[in-house]
Amino acid sequence: MSSNIGLVDEYLAKGTWKTAENANSTYSHQGLMQYVSNQIISQYWLEKIYTEEIRQYDHENRFHIHDLGFLSAYCSGWSIEEILLQGFGGVENKIQCRPAKHLNTALNQIVNFLFTLQGELAGAQALSSFDTYLAPFIRSDNLTYTDVFKYVQSFVYSLNVPTRSGFQAPFTNLSLDLICPKRLGDQCVIIGGELRTDWVYSDFQEEMDILNKAFAEVMMQGDGNGNIFSFPIPTYNVSDGIDWESPRWQSIWEMTAKYGVPYFANFINSDLDPEDFRSMCCRLRLDLSKLYCRVGGQYGASPLTGSIGVVTINLPNLAYRSNGSKETFMAELTSTLRVSKDSLEIKRKLIDQNSTLYPYAAHYLSATKHRTGSYWTNHFSTIGVNGMNEALVDLLGEGIGERKDFALEVLEFIKDQLQEFQKETGNLYNLGS
Numbered sequence: 265m266s267s268n269i270g271l272v273d274e275y276l277a278k279g280t281w282k283t284a285e286n287a288n289s290t291y292s293h294q295g296l297m298q299y300v301s302n303q304i305i306s307q308y309w310l311e312k313i314y315t316e317e318i319r320q321y322d323h324e325n326r327f328h329i330h331d332l333g334f335l336s337a338y339c340s341g342w343s344i345e346e347i348l349l350q351g352f353g354g355v356e357n358k359i360q361c362r363p364a365k366h367l368n369t370a371l372n373q374i375v376n377f378l379f380t381l382q383g384e385l386a387g388a389q390a391l392s393s394f395d396t397y398l399a400p401f402i403r404s405d406n407l408t409y410t411d412v413f414k415y416v417q418s419f420v421y422s423l424n425v426p427t428r429s430g431f432q433a434p435f436t437n438l439s440l441d442l443i444c445p446k447r448l449g450d451q452c453v454i455i456g457g458e459l460r461t462d463w464v465y466s467d468f469q470e471e472m473d474i475l476n477k478a479f480a481e482v483m484m485q486g487d488g489n490g491n492i493f494s495f496p497i498p499t500y501n502v503s504d505g506i507d508w509e510s511p512r513w514q515s516i517w518e519m520t521a522k523y524g525v526p527y528f529a530n531f532i533n534s535d536l537d538p539e540d541f542r543s544m545c546c547r548l549r550l551d552l553s554k555l556y557c558r559v560g561g562q563y564g565a566s567p568l569t570g571s572i573g574v575v576t577i578n579l580p581n582l583a584y585r586s587n588g589s590k591e592t593f594m595a596e597l598t599s600t601l602r603v604s605k606d607s608l609e610i611k612r613k614l615i616d617q618n619s620t621l622y623p624y625a626a627h628y629l630s631a632t633k634h635r636t637g638s639y640w641t642n643h644f645s646t647i648g649v650n651g652m653n654e655a656l657v658d659l660l661g662e663g664i665g666e667r668k669d670f671a672l673e674v675l676e677f678i679k680d681q682l683q684e685f686q687k688e689t690g691n692l693y694n695l696g697s
Contacts (some may be wrong), residue, residue, distance in 0.1 A: 268304070275299045288494065289430040298430035302333025309335075313614060318607045325581050326600050328650075329607060330574040331386035336622065337615055337643060339387035339435075340570030342377070344397040346628060348454040352377050354627035363457025367401035367412070371419040379427055382434035384622040385570075388497075390437040392567040395479075396444050399471035400453040400463060413478040420482050423495050436496040439529075440476060442513065443505060444469060473512040480515035483525055492523050503531040568632060573611045574646040574696055575604040579655035579674075586659060590670070593659055594677070601647065601678065605685045605693075608645035612691060616640060647682060648696035649675075 274280050275296045282299060289295055309332050310319050321327055331338060352373045353360030364370035378389050402412055424433045449466035452459040479498070486492055500516065507513075519525055577600050586593035616638050619626050629639040636642075652671050653663045664671050675695070682693040 268300070271300050271303050272296065286430065286432065288432040288435070290426070290432070292431040294426075294429060294431035298333075301429075305335055306332040314607060314610060317603055318610075321600065321603045325578055326596075327578055327604055328576045330576065334386035335614075335618070336385050337625075337640060338385065338571040338573050338646070339390070340381070340385055340625070340643065341390040341392060341567040342381065342628060343567055344374070344391050344393065345454065347373060347377055348397060349457055351457065352380075355623040358623075363454075364401075365456040366405050367398060367407060368415045368418075370398060370401055371415055372422075375419060375422045378423065378434050378436050380624050381628075382428050382436075384625045387571075388435045388437050390439065390567070390570070392439040393441050393445065393448060394438040395440045395442070395472045395475045396448050396465050396468075397454070399468040399475055400455060400460070400465070402471040402474055403468065404455050409474055409478065412474055413481060416475070416478040417482045417485075420479075420493055420496070421487070424487070424493050433495050437499060438496045439499045439501065440479070441501055442472070442476060443503075444472065445501075476513065477515045480519045484515065484519040484522055492525065498526040499529055500526055501529045501531065506532075568629060569642045569644070571646045571694075571696075572615065572640055572643045573608050574648060575607060576648040576650050576696070577601070577604065578651065579649055580651040580658055583655035583658040588659060590659065593655075594674075597674070597677070598681070601681050601685075604647050605645070605689070608647070609689055609691070612640060612645065642692070644692040644694045645685075646694055646696040647678070649678065 275283055278284075278291065282302075283291060283295065289298070309329075310322065314322075318329075322329055348363060348370065351361040351363040361373055361376075364373050374391065378391075381389050401407075405411075407415075423436055426432050428434050444466045450464050452461050453463040453465060453468075454460070483493055483498070516526070577597070579597075582593055582596040582600060585596055615622075619639055622639075626633070626639055632641055633639045652674070656667045656671060657663050660667050660670065679695055682695055685691075686693045
C-alpha cells in the first residue's frame, strides 16, 4: 500500500522522468491517473505474467517492452466499410448508432469510433481509404466545398481534444488514396448502411479531390492559435499515375511544405503493391500480403490488422556485452530475439484470454474470430531494433558508413529469425523500425 501512495507523491513532485515521457501527454490529473495505473500494470506484467528470463532481460536493458502499462494490444487498423454498413455500436447496454446517411454523421461516427477504440488499445488507431469511402456522401448530400470544409474542420478539431487517458488526444492515422484504388473501383457505394447499386467508388474522383483539398486546408490552417494539429496523421499512397503538377493536389503539397505533416508511402518504380500495405502509426507499416495464407485472400483481412505488441532490441547494449566479438554479438542477438518472441507470445495469449476487456474491438473483429478462432489472428508481433550505428562503433570501431555490410547482415539475420518464429508459432511477425 505504501508503495502505491509513493507513486502519487512521486508524480505530484514531478520526481520521475516518466511524468514527461510522452510528448502528447500533459502534467494533469488525468496524467496522474495514467501514471499510477501504468506503474501497477507494468508491475503486473513483469512480476506475475512474464517469466524470470524476460524480467531479467528487461532489467538488463537488453530490450524495451513497449506499453507495459497497458493490458491490451498495441495498435490496430479498422474498416470504414464496416462502420458505414453497421453504424457505431454492437456492444450490449451501450449506445447504438444506425449507419450514417450524411457526411457530417459519418465523420461524427468515425470520431466516436476512434475515441472508443483508443480506450481498448495502447497505441494508434488507423483507418484506410478515408477519402475513397467518404467522397460519395458529398454528391449524395449535394454539398459545396465550403460545406465539406466545415465538416472536415469539425472532424479534425474533435480528434485533437484530449479525451484519452493521460490528458492526450487519441493517436489516429488516416490513409488517403488520392486516386480510387483498384480494389474499390468497381464496388458499390455504401450510404445509410445500404449498397447503392447505381454508384461505384471509381465514379467519385471529383469528390475525392474536394475532400482531400478540404482536409489539407484544415490541417494547414491549424487550430485557433494557428498551432499544428497533431492528429490525425495522414499517410498518402503515392503510385504511378500521380500528376504532380495538377492543381487539385496543390493544397497537399503546401501543407507538406509548411508543416511536414503527412507521411508518403512511395510505390513509384517499386515492385511493391500499394494494395498490400496499411500504415498504422509513426513506426509501423504492415504488409498485408503476409495475410494471404491466413484467410485465403487479402480482402478477407485488410484493413483489420495491426500489432499485438512491440519489443525493441537495444543493439548497443548487446554490442557492449560482446567485447568486440562478432560471434558473441550474434549469439547475444539470437538469445534476445528468442526472449522477445517469448514475451510477445505470452502477451498474445493473455489478451486473447481476456477478450471481454475489449468489447468494441471484439465486436469489430468478430468476423476474424469466427474464421480463425482468435480476434487477433491478423495482428503481427513486432520486434524492432535501436542504435545500429552505436552498436557498430562499440563492436567494430566503425559506424554504418564504413560497416554497412555488417548492418545489413544483422538485419537480414533478424528477418530470417522472425520468419522462423512465424513458422514455429503460427503467428505473424514483422520487423519494426
